[in-house]
Amino acid sequence: MMLSQVSNNSTSSTSRSQIREIARLKMTCRSRRAVLPIVATPLARTAVRTPRRSPRPASAAATSSSVSTAGSAHGAKVIDNVYDVIVVGGGLSGLVTGQGLAAQHGIKNFLVTEARERVGGNITSMSGDGYVWEEGPNSFQPNDSMLQVAVDAGVDKDLVFGDPKAPRFVYWQNKLRPVPSGPDALTFDLMSIPGKIRAGLGAIGLINGAMPNLEESVEQFIRRNLGDEVFERLIEPFCSGVYAGDPSKLSMKAAFYRIWILEKNGGSLVGGALKLFQERRKNPPPPRDSRLPPKPKGQTVGSFRLGLKMLPEAIERRIKDQVRVNWKLVSLNRDGDRYSLVYDTPEGRVQCYSRAVALTAPSYVVADLIKGEVPAAAEALSSFDYPPVGAVTLSYPIEAIRDDRKDAQGNVPGFGQLHPRSQGVTTLGTIYSSSLFPGRAPAGHMLLLNYIGGATNRGILNQTQEELVAQVDKDLRLMVLKPDAPKPRVVGVRVWPRAIPQFNIGHMDQLDKARAALDAKGWGGVFLGGNYVSGVALGKVVEYGYESAGNLAKHLVATKKQTAAV
Numbered sequence: 001m002m003l004s005q006v007s008n009n010s011t012s013s014t015s016r017s018q019i020r021e022i023a024r025l026k027m028t029c030r031s032r033r034a035v036l037p038i039v040a041t042p043l044a045r046t047a048v049r050t051p052r053r054s055p056r057p058a059s060a061a062a063t064s065s066s067v068s069t070a071g072s073a074h075g076a077k078v079i080d081n082v083y084d085v086i087v088v089g090g091g092l093s094g095l096v097t098g099q100g101l102a103a104q105h106g107i108k109n110f111l112v113t114e115a116r117e118r119v120g121g122n123i124t125s126m127s128g129d130g131y132v133w134e135e136g137p138n139s140f141q142p143n144d145s146m147l148q149v150a151v152d153a154g155v156d157k158d159l160v161f162g163d164p165k166a167p168r169f170v171y172w173q174n175k176l177r178p179v180p181s182g183p184d185a186l187t188f189d190l191m192s193i194p195g196k197i198r199a200g201l202g203a204i205g206l207i208n209g210a211m212p213n214l215e216e217s218v219e220q221f222i223r224r225n226l227g228d229e230v231f232e233r234l235i236e237p238f239c240s241g242v243y244a245g246d247p248s249k250l251s252m253k254a255a256f257y258r259i260w261i262l263e264k265n266g267g268s269l270v271g272g273a274l275k276l277f278q279e280r281r282k283n284p285p286p287p288r289d290s291r292l293p294p295k296p297k298g299q300t301v302g303s304f305r306l307g308l309k310m311l312p313e314a315i316e317r318r319i320k321d322q323v324r325v326n327w328k329l330v331s332l333n334r335d336g337d338r339y340s341l342v343y344d345t346p347e348g349r350v351q352c353y354s355r356a357v358a359l360t361a362p363s364y365v366v367a368d369l370i371k372g373e374v375p376a377a378a379e380a381l382s383s384f385d386y387p388p389v390g391a392v393t394l395s396y397p398i399e400a401i402r403d404d405r406k407d408a409q410g411n412v413p414g415f416g417q418l419h420p421r422s423q424g425v426t427t428l429g430t431i432y433s434s435s436l437f438p439g440r441a442p443a444g445h446m447l448l449l450n451y452i453g454g455a456t457n458r459g460i461l462n463q464t465q466e467e468l469v470a471q472v473d474k475d476l477r478l479m480v481l482k483p484d485a486p487k488p489r490v491v492g493v494r495v496w497p498r499a500i501p502q503f504n505i506g507h508m509d510q511l512d513k514a515r516a517a518l519d520a521k522g523w524g525g526v527f528l529g530g531n532y533v534s535g536v537a538l539g540k541v542v543e544y545g546y547e548s549a550g551n552l553a554k555h556l557v558a559t560k561k562q563t564a565a566v
């Protein structure tokens, strides 16, 4: 089954033909052939795809291990090196884990393996014809973890931030109404005066009742604490804008822990916030890393000059010798004190060994990979729901936008708009991409990124791209376009059949079950990661990626000690 273990840097026992084979393998494994066709293609008429980077030469690191097919699983070529860590998945979770291993823990004997032809996972920035657009995530909250990773990857100079005053709108009773963002909290017209009073009394704990003993949905928690209006007009659309989710199923504790814990700790949302404030004064956080750019003021969002993909591509450059694209993991097994991983690559099957494995692919992929060996973990992981989301990017001449949406200079201010499911609009929400960040559309054109689908509209999977465009255009005519607006220019359409993991009721229990089943099977060197563990926000993904690197490093030290002891 196994070939001999060759030390990491040894070439002496490797024949010349083996070295040639490794170099060839490494070169071709980095070729541009996709192995996972995951998306609907954009409308050929207008979409312009940015070409991927040029192929890289085989690296010097290629000589550090040897390849053989003798005695391998599935007749695969065996890379005769035991890696310290193999990270499965080259989305942001996997890349940050890799970057953390290398830069923070000095671990170099690892791989980050990605099934697609490119890194970044669902970060999908495109450009062409004067447009820069996103077909996955559109922006991030610029907290310290995001600023840190930008600095670590060397792209902090490319950070761009939206205008902190740009309002978010909610479409309610035939009108786009700004969401309160501070001083306007009493005067905003999205809620009635009784609704505001109900919310205030609930927030200070006068009429929120006791926290029940069961895991509440977002809907139950918010209706109980803040009343029906806050739920229907603010939180229900907010759940679309973060999870494309169904608030009657999302778990308050799992999906919005930081708000949930306020009531738990302080008896009410305001009580919890005051307690947190006092605790922070007593135990202030450590000083910020002086290399970090200043924290942007206000409620802004961030991206990079040429789109979010600048971040994964920059991390890839930092750890390029360890990244393998077009490597799709097809089997994972325990083999003595290490793990055996078999990949489909453009060169055929390749088998690798590793002391630890970080799984950052979506939970349904992981479930499929481990169902034979650890069925209880697979069952728990396959319970997570990933509804579909379509990203429909349309452009209109600026004159097509209604005048009441424009400021004195003729610009359309704002971050975007969200549409409660009750308001007769199918599109979940629209990001004003060209208002938010500079350089996203040719002069005189408005670029709108529209999300459609989600947990309450899975039917998008049966619709054609033309139908999705027609639906979005119809919705925009109801809210922001003049009646005589021309047909849109279709910049891109991408459907994510399984877009975002839902942190529904029971999520954390299932995750605990999966981890316990892995431990019980003696798979303590397999670490679950990815956004269904960390949380879906890019900042959470980054935080957890670094944390995972630390946990993997600790595991390697602990298991080395054990080996030394026996």
Ligand SMILES: Cc1cc2nc3c(=O)[nH]c(=O)nc-3n(C[C@H](O)[C@H](O)[C@H](O)COP(=O)(O)OP(=O)(O)OC[C@H]3O[C@@H](n4cnc5c(N)ncnc54)[C@H](O)[C@@H]3O)c2cc1C
Pocket: 036, 088, 089, 090, 091, 092, 093, 094, 113, 114, 115, 116, 119, 120, 121, 122, 123, 135, 136, 137, 138, 139, 140, 141, 327, 328, 329, 330, 360, 361, 362, 365, 389, 391, 496, 499, 500, 529, 530, 531, 532, 535, 536, 537, 538, 539, 541
């Ligand atoms: C439409 C959409 C909009 C979003 N908007 C925002 C937003 O505005 N702001 C925000 O903060 N977050 C947003 N998110 C969420 C955020 O993008 C994700 O949570 C984050 O990018 C997930 O990163 P990840 O690495 O955990 O997972 P992924 O990006 O899914 O990466 C997992 C990787 O594993 C690879 N893989 C799968 N199977 C295998 C295999 N067998 N072998 C090897 N590799 C494999 C996949 O190809 C993929 O590259 C959005 C997500 C979507 C889908």
Ligand SMILES: C=Cc1c2[nH]c(c1C)Cc1[nH]c(c(CCC(=O)O)c1C)Cc1[nH]c(c(C)c1CCC(=O)O)Cc1[nH]c(c(C)c1C=C)C2
Pocket: 140, 141, 168, 169, 238, 240, 241, 242, 243, 244, 300, 301, 389, 415, 416, 417, 418, 428, 429, 430, 431, 451, 452, 454, 500, 536, 537, 538, 539
């Ligand atoms: C289907 C529509 C989606 C839109 N964005 C996302 C989906 C699924 C995903 C998403 N958006 C945000 C996050 C990160 C949350 C965080 O804690 O950092 C994720 C995973 C950010 C976000 N976007 C909107 C809000 C209100 C938030 C929360 C943080 C913030 O206020 O900045 C608003 C919003 N999202 C979408 C639209 C159209 C929209 C409109 C205002 C799309």
